[in-house]
Amino acid sequence: MKHLIKTKALFAIVCIVLLGSCTLEPDQSIDLSGQWELCLDSTNVAQIDQLNFTQTVSLPGTLDEAGIGKPLGLQPELKREVMLHLYRKHEYVGKAWYKRTITVPELQPATKSILKMERVMWKSEVYVDGKLVGEANSLCVPHEYDLTEYLAPGEHELLICIDNSRQFDLNNVDMAHAYTDETQIKWNGILGDFAVHFYQEEPLTDIRVFPSLPDQSVRVKVGGSFATGMQLQMAVKDENGKTVASKSFDPDAADMYVLKMEEPVKSWDEFSPTLYTLETNLLADGKVIQTESKTFGFRELVSKGKSLELNGDPLFLRGTLECSIFPLTGHPPLNEAEWIKLYKTAKAYGLNHIRFHSWCPPEAAFSAADKLGVYLQVEAPNWNTKFGEDAPSADFICTEAERIIHTYGNHPSFCFMSMGNELEGDFQRLTDLVLELKKQDKRHLYTTTTFTFQKGHGLVPESVDDFFITQYTDKGWVRGQGVFDAEYPNFRTDYTQSVTGLPVPLITHEIGQYSVYPNLKEIDKYTGVLEPVNFKAVRKDLEEKGLIDLADDYLMASGNLAKLLYKEEIERALKTVGIAGFQLLDLHDFPGQGTALVGLLDAFWDSKGIVDSTEFRTFCSELVPLIWMEKAVYRNTESIMLEFGVANHFQTLKNQNIDLELVDEKGAVVQKSGLIADEIVKGKTSKLGTAEFKLADIKEAAQYTLRLSLSGTAYTNSWPVWIYPETTGEVKDDQLVVTRSFAEAQKALAAGNKVLLNPDLKEIKGLEGKFVPVFWSPVHFPDQPGTMGLLIDAENPAFNYFPTDSYTNWQWWDLCKKSRTLEFGDLPIKPIIRVVDNFFKNRNLTNLFEAKVGEGKLLFSSMELSENLENRSAAKQLRYSLEKYMESDAFEPTNELSIKQLGLLNAE
Numbered sequence: 001m002k003h004l005i006k007t008k009a010l011f012a013i014v015c016i017v018l019l020g021s022c023t024l025e026p027d028q029s030i031d032l033s034g035q036w037e038l039c040l041d042s043t044n045v046a047q048i049d050q051l052n053f054t055q056t057v058s059l060p061g062t063l064d065e066a067g068i069g070k071p072l073g074l075q076p077e078l079k080r081e082v083m084l085h086l087y088r089k090h091e092y093v094g095k096a097w098y099k100r101t102i103t104v105p106e107l108q109p110a111t112k113s114i115l116k117m118e119r120v121m122w123k124s125e126v127y128v129d130g131k132l133v134g135e136a137n138s139l140c141v142p143h144e145y146d147l148t149e150y151l152a153p154g155e156h157e158l159l160i161c162i163d164n165s166r167q168f169d170l171n172n173v174d175m176a177h178a179y180t181d182e183t184q185i186k187w188n189g190i191l192g193d194f195a196v197h198f199y200q201e202e203p204l205t206d207i208r209v210f211p212s213l214p215d216q217s218v219r220v221k222v223g224g225s226f227a228t229g230m231q232l233q234m235a236v237k238d239e240n241g242k243t244v245a246s247k248s249f250d251p252d253a254a255d256m257y258v259l260k261m262e263e264p265v266k267s268w269d270e271f272s273p274t275l276y277t278l279e280t281n282l283l284a285d286g287k288v289i290q291t292e293s294k295t296f297g298f299r300e301l302v303s304k305g306k307s308l309e310l311n312g313d314p315l316f317l318r319g320t321l322e323c324s325i326f327p328l329t330g331h332p333p334l335n336e337a338e339w340i341k342l343y344k345t346a347k348a349y350g351l352n353h354i355r356f357h358s359w360c361p362p363e364a365a366f367s368a369a370d371k372l373g374v375y376l377q378v379e380a381p382n383w384n385t386k387f388g389e390d391a392p393s394a395d396f397i398c399t400e401a402e403r404i405i406h407t408y409g410n411h412p413s414f415c416f417m418s419m420g421n422e423l424e425g426d427f428q429r430l431t432d433l434v435l436e437l438k439k440q441d442k443r444h445l446y447t448t449t450t451f452t453f454q455k456g457h458g459l460v461p462e463s464v465d466d467f468f469i470t471q472y473t474d475k476g477w478v479r480g481q482g483v484f485d486a487e488y489p490n491f492r493t494d495y496t497q498s499v500t501g502l503p504v505p506l507i508t509h510e511i512g513q514y515s516v517y518p519n520l521k522e523i524d525k526y527t528g529v530l531e532p533v534n535f536k537a538v539r540k541d542l543e544e545k546g547l548i549d550l551a552d553d554y555l556m557a558s559g560n561l562a563k564l565l566y567k568e569e570i571e572r573a574l575k576t577v578g579i580a581g582f583q584l585l586d587l588h589d590f591p592g593q594g595t596a597l598v599g600l601l602d603a604f605w606d607s608k609g610i611v612d613s614t615e616f617r618t619f620c621s622e623l624v625p626l627i628w629m630e631k632a633v634y635r636n637t638e639s640i641m642l643e644f645g646v647a648n649h650f651q652t653l654k655n656q657n658i659d660l661e662l663v664d665e666k667g668a669v670v671q672k673s674g675l676i677a678d679e680i681v682k683g684k685t686s687k688l689g690t691a692e693f694k695l696a697d698i699k700e701a702a703q704y705t706l707r708l709s710l711s712g713t714a715y716t717n718s719w720p721v722w723i724y725p726e727t728t729g730e731v732k733d734d735q736l737v738v739t740r741s742f743a744e745a746q747k748a749l750a751a752g753n754k755v756l757l758n759p760d761l762k763e764i765k766g767l768e769g770k771f772v773p774v775f776w777s778p779v780h781f782p783d784q785p786g787t788m789g790l791l792i793d794a795e796n797p798a799f800n801y802f803p804t805d806s807y808t809n810w811q812w813w814d815l816c817k818k819s820r821t822l823e824f825g826d827l828p829i830k831p832i833i834r835v836v837d838n839f840f841k842n843r844n845l846t847n848l849f850e851a852k853v854g855e856g857k858l859l860f861s862s863m864e865l866s867e868n869l870e871n872r873s874a875a876k877q878l879r880y881s882l883e884k885y886m887e888s889d890a891f892e893p894t895n896e897l898s899i900k901q902l903g904l905l906n907a908e
Contacts, residue, residue: 036058636723859891
């Protein structure tokens with residue numbers, strides 16, 4: 001293939017490979033961290049003999065971190081430009097020249113000198129004493145240069161040019177997260193390991209470890225050339241340093257060296273991430289001249305029919321995305337500690353999988369995941385709707401993909417690889433690339449693209465795909481966006497029909513994307529290179545509109561609705577036979593693409609106070625209790641009929657007590673059921689039993705909780721249900737007028753009556769009623785109705801007979817869908833139910849309010865409370881509760897609305 005030839009040529013010039021850990025004395029490397037002279041050349045015209053170095057900068061680091069570049073000039077206003085993403089406090093794009101004098105000591109017997117720059121964006125050039133050494137072009141792997149012929153002992157001027165301008169077209173609007181300002185920023189600098197390393201010999205250029213769990217062996221491939229008489233000594237050591245295999249080899253005797261383990265090995269997975277180390281010594285004349293070590297794990301990952309299997313057991317991926325969101329630095333961490341903290345948070349929330357959306361993380365991300373047992377999906381830095389149209393860009397992606405598997409391929413956490421996000425274009429080129437990667441390295445599973453919108457593709461897997469990531473198939477949706485606002489809520493539905501007939505495992509694509517109102521307290525966290533102008537714009541708008549005191553309530557109301565929907569998303573995936581995992585978008589916020597605050601955690605992976613890890617794990621963990629039932633709202637003449645079971649991706653359990661309880665609002669168990677399960681099989685979702693809860697003894701409207709637990713364990717899950725009496729009784733109040741007519745209401749109010757006005761929805765001026773909140777972002781997708789759930793005055797006596805939380809829950813589905821949302825602006829309205837508007841508009845919205853109108857008292861509902869009530873239990877109960885409220889002495893509106901102002905809500 002043409003790109004392979006280019007790869008080999010680039011390797012010959014730049015030698016972008018992992019060198020590993022070598023037995024060198026400390027003085028046999030030059031640490032390049034510290035102060036460097038700096039010359040900016042954004043116009044790309046400077047010659048190296050004309051560079052004007054006027055300032056200094058510390059490396060490793062970025063110009064953003066040094067406060068160098070064009071200062072931010074945006075003001076916090078609700079404009080699209082401001083709300084697109086976080087903004088760099090200082091922005092620089094173009095060439096930057098870094099200069100420093102280094103002193104090379106007399107080093108014996110060092111014969112090779114290699115400059116390593118661990119992470120650079122995007123292109124680098126290196127000069128020694130004015131002579132060009134070469135250039136490198138990579139977003140994902142270290143830039144390395146062979147300086148051997150340039151660095152004799154003594155002083156040398158080292159000059160490095162970093163160009164962070166776009167080198168290839170990875171996407172149309174710079175949204176691939178390897179090169180973007182949406183999440184990671186387009187920083188200029190050098191990060192991570194930054195040093196000149198000196199080596200005695202350099203025949204060991206690339207060691208790749210291919211462990212085989214079934215064979216209890218390790219195959220090793222070593223790159224390089226070897227002199228006559230050299231010998232390789234290899235040893236595998238366990239986590240305690242014990243040697244479990246060793247052997248000596250003639251380097252020229254084979255292309256692959258095989259070591260058989262001397263005792264049974266421990267496999268690597270999320271529960272037991274056991275690591276081994278391969279130590280390789282190169283000997284010349286019986287003396288060790290070079291040592292390298294590689295960490296690896298024994299795991300057997302395969303795609304088998306509709307299942308992923310790891311070490312012979314079914315694997316279910318519980319994943320979220322990491323889109324290079326690091327708001328303090330604008331770039332990913334280069335140290336293990338920060339990655340370990342991130343992964344520990346993800347695991348605390350029950351996740352075992354991270355997808356790196358259109359980018360590849362640095363070495364530290366892999367090594368941390370190795371230690372904690374996290375399954376990683378890496379992607380080429382590619383989000384292109386015209387892939388292959390620009391040949392140099394496609395060549396770059398193909399070369400970069402190969403560099404990724406060569407550089408990070410030994411890590412057991414590196415499980416999956418995609419050629420990019422939502423790709424469109426030349427699928428034959430993508431197919432060829434996947435085939436080439438499989439030929440080079442079978443340690444990972446591959447897919448051509450993480451979903452696609454391209455017609456003729458995306459409904460079924462490509463022929464070369466080991467796994468298939470999608471939001472729908474040719475048979476239907478596999479995520480809730482296409483379901484939750486269109487179908488009456490039930491808890492029996494899954495996506496089994498949609499995955500029927502698929503030849504490979506399916507992973508659901510970016511489920512969730514339920515927008516949450518900004519947490520304005522988060523503003524104080526932005527102490528780094530990024531300015532939250534978008535958050536400040538929302539705060540300013542709320543202050544100007546007198547709504548700032550509602551900000552925290554908006555956060556909690558929208559957040560609890562998002563939590564409700566994320567729970568159902570995850571449980572439906574767990575229930576589906578044929579789904580091998582899900583990828584959330586997202587557990588934490590995505591601050592780009594129009595400020596897409598879709599996380600239950602913020603962009604710093606901190607809780608917003610909506611849900612803690614303990615609660616989240618009840619429906620997202622290695623073992624999740626589940627129920628199957630038709631609905632959440634019942635009358636007391638019905639029974640709750642359900643099935644219950646467990647999604648078990650942990651271990652087989654025997655003789656396990658299963659407890660199912662119906663619990664009231666005070667926590668008392670009012671009914672219970674359950675059984676002893678002879679066996680709960682690992683690796684599948686099992687229905688274990690059925691139950692019926694008769695409701696005739698429940699005489700008053702109340703919210704209850706169904707709680708399913710595995711006795712003696714921490715595994716429990718719960719679901720709210722609402723139970724209403726079949727007969728609510730009649731409200732007898734001669735002063736109460738219930739009408740759908742604005743004219744009749746105005747007449748009755750003028751006569752001093754109490755009026756429940758519930759107009760026909762066609763007659764109400766307002767927005768479409770929605771149950772689900774804003775999808776993704778109201779800025780990125782501005783043409784959606786754009787509300788974010790209900791903020792309910794739950795303690796108001798209007799709800800004495802209609803129990804409710806302060807946020808939208810399942811019993812509100814029918815009421816929300818059959819409603820209009822009123823924008824009341826400056827009208828003197830006191831909402832009983834406020835509709836949370838999206839943060840790009842922050843309008844005053846309601847669908848239930850009260851007011852004093854002339855001599856009368858008004859309760860206005862823009863939720864449908866008049867039609868088909870016998871088949872709409874929640875609507876019937878809410879109307880009864882409102883009428884009982886109006887009958888009582890508690891109904892005394894204090895805000896005044898004129899007849900004329902009331903008429904403004906009429907669409908006619």
